[in-house]
Amino acid sequence: MTSNPTPGQFHRNLEVAQIGTNPANLPLTVDLTVSQERITREVPGQVVLTVTNDGNSPRQIGRPFYKGASVEHGPQGILLISVDAPEARSIDLACTGDGKTRENLARTEEYPIPSTIDSGEAVVYEFLVIDDPTHPGCLPPNRYRFTNTFTVEGGPDGGTDLTFELRITDPNCSADTL
Numbered sequence: 001m002t003s004n005p006t007p008g009q010f011h012r013n014l015e016v017a018q019i020g021t022n023p024a025n026l027p028l029t030v031d032l033t034v035s036q037e038r039i040t041r042e043v044p045g046q047v048v049l050t051v052t053n054d055g056n057s058p059r060q061i062g063r064p065f066y067k068g069a070s071v072e073h074g075p076q077g078i079l080l081i082s083v084d085a086p087e088a089r090s091i092d093l094a095c096t097g098d099g100k101t102r103e104n105l106a107r108t109e110e111y112p113i114p115s116t117i118d119s120g121e122a123v124v125y126e127f128l129v130i131d132d133p134t135h136p137g138c139l140p141p142n143r144y145r146f147t148n149t150f151t152v153e154g155g156p157d158g159g160t161d162l163t164f165e166l167r168i169t170d171p172n173c174s175a176d177t178l
Contacts, residue, residue, distance in 0.1 A: 020164060
């Protein structure tokens with residue numbers, strides 16, 4: 001439960017608006033939850049993606065998501081970065097005082113190692129939600145869509161898609177209809 005901010009205090013709320021279904025009908029359960037729903041200039045939002053193997057044997061999967069910008073599949077405004085990504089170690093603010101993230105945030109290209117999930121087990125991935133420094137404003141209220149294709153052992157040759165939407169709202173605006 002979030003508390004009401006004092007007037008003039010920067011604060012955003014983060015929630016999962018939608019998560020796509022499993023189009024390949026694979027024996028996997030994918031869940032996305034918010035672990036840090038209140039975002040301030042100093043505290044980024046956080047989400048947790050959990051993939052559970054519901055099958056009877058171990059299954060290797062590629063990382064379902066690693067990092068990306070909301071502009072890749074919808075409105076510009078936020079970045080989603082794995083806590084395992086090198087640049088995540090340099091993020092200590094969701095936004096700086098002027099409403100922008102650190103200008104030296106470098107987007108790097110890594111190739112995360114696939115995970116093998118035993119039957120009934122799960123793998124957990126954590127992500128930071130921060131402002132996109134290429135877009136005006138700081139974490140503008142909106143619905144943000146992210147899509148990624150990842151490989152699943154025994155799945156389709158081209159991989160399977162993961163699609164989800166995050167919603168950022170401004171508790172100072174009672175007319176949020178996103």
